[in-house]
Amino acid sequence: MTLTRRHALALGAALPLAAPGLALAQPREMRLGILTPPGHPWNLTALRFGEQLKAATNNRLSLTVFHAGQLGSEAAMLQQMQSGALDMGWIMAAELGSRVPAIAAITAPWVVRTTAQVGEFVKTPVATGLFDLLPRETGTIGLGWGITGMRVMFSTKDISSLGEVRGLKIRTIPSPTFRDFYTALGAAPTPIPTPAVFDAMTNGQVDGLEADLAFSWNQRFDRVSKVILGMNAQFMPVAALVSGRVWAGLPAADKEIITRLIKSNLDQQIAELVADEPRIIESFRAAPIPIRPIAAADTDAAVRAFDQIWLERAPVLREMRRVGATLA
Incomplete structure (x- = not known):
């Protein structure tokens, strides 16, 4: 059959209607x-x-x-x-x-x-x-x-309070918020590739790391730590x-x-x-390694120091804190 101009126009007019169905059918x-x-x-x-x-x-x-x-x-x-x-x-x-x-x-x-x-x-x-x-x-x-869950700190030093974080070399995520937070605490944020962290804690290159509990149980950082500080600060x-x-x-x-x-x-x-x-928390306690909580009252100064930097960069942080407080 010869495709006439009239047939071609008719086919072209029909294509937009058929195209969505054809597109949906394509693997x-x-x-x-x-x-x-x-x-x-x-x-x-x-x-x-x-x-x-x-x-x-x-x-x-x-x-x-x-x-x-x-x-x-x-x-x-x-x-x-x-x-x-x-x-x-x-x-x-x-x-x-x-x-x-x-x-x-x-x-x-x-x-x-x-x-x-x-x-x-x-x-x-x-x-x-x-x-x-x-x-x-x-x-x-x-x-x-x-x-991930709230992050904790694994420490090779026997510490029990937020103030004792000062002066420690802590492996942190290479993120501006993590860097500024731990700097405000007086620690030295030290980004190290994840596979190297266990050895870095063993040989004293760092004094600890912050990490979520599920990841840390798989890596068994408790074996090179003396204590878990329950920071519960970031995720x-x-x-x-x-x-x-x-x-x-x-x-x-x-x-x-x-x-x-x-x-x-x-x-x-x-x-x-x-x-x-x-279950993960109980696994660490049975390891055994002490898990020491941070007193909520001890966090106020750290929040003020952090917000002094970040509220200007990210004004939405103010609304985040308001919403977060309603979930307590």
């Missing part, structure tokens, strides 16, 4: 990068999301998770998402906060004081509203927060991000599925971590 493999290793709760959550995504779309959308920084650093993964070369990345607030001070403020000390409060806080409008800054600043879309969430370029090209129905599944899986990750923390 697609999505790629997700994450820095943490296989077996980490965030990685397990990403894998579970991928399985549910495949089931919800009848195998049309699949997900490959690249663990342990296989695609490069978090900065590199952000660049790949900006270009659309990477579909998704689960990026920690430390990396995002180095670019956007308002996001760094979510890791300010004592915004909340328990892991259960962390789980509630990251779902509040002041926390999820930080995602509004991402399209302009990073070219990504934020769909939800995953969490380090991870943002589930999608490339803005990729997101713009997805049908609305796929956006709804992805958003819903990521939210439900992050909610599950949060609930599981909160429920499991008492």
Whole structure:
């Protein structure tokens, strides 16, 4: 059959109506990068999301998770998402906060004081509203927060109060909020690659480290420590991000599925971590190693010193503290 001009025009007019259905029918493999290793709760959550995504779309959308920084650093993964070369990345607030001070403020000390409060806080409008800054600043879309528990300090010195942190060399996350907080306490923040921390504590290169309990139990930092100081000051969430370029090209129905599944899986990750923390604490106590709490009254001066620096950089911190106080 000869394709006449009239037939061609008729076919062209029909294509816009058919294209959405054709687009929905196309199989697609999505790629997700994450820095943490296989077996980490965030990685397990990403894998579970991928399985549910495949089931919800009848195998049309699949997900490959690249663990342990296989695609490069978090900065590199952000660049790949900006270009659309990477579909998704689960990026920690430390990396995002180095670019956007308002996001760094979510890791300010004592915004909340328990892991259960962390789980509630990251779902509040002041926390999820930080995602509004991402399209302009990073070219990504934020769909939800995953969490770690509140962080403690493992010390090779036998300390029992916040004042005794002064003068210690503490391995911290290379984040501006962590650096400024520990500097305000009189400590020397010392960024060391994670694989080197155990040996650094053994040979005296550092006097301790701050870390979340779940990660620390897997690494057994209690074996090179004399005490755990229950700082309960900071936490380090991870943002589930999608490339803005990729997101713009997805049908609305796929956006709804992805958003819903990521939210439900992050909610599950949060609930599981909160429920499991008492078991981890008991594991350390049975090790045994003393866990000494910080008196709440002793934190006021440290909060004032930190806020003197950060309220100007990130005014949203004031609202974060107000919201956090309602969760106590």
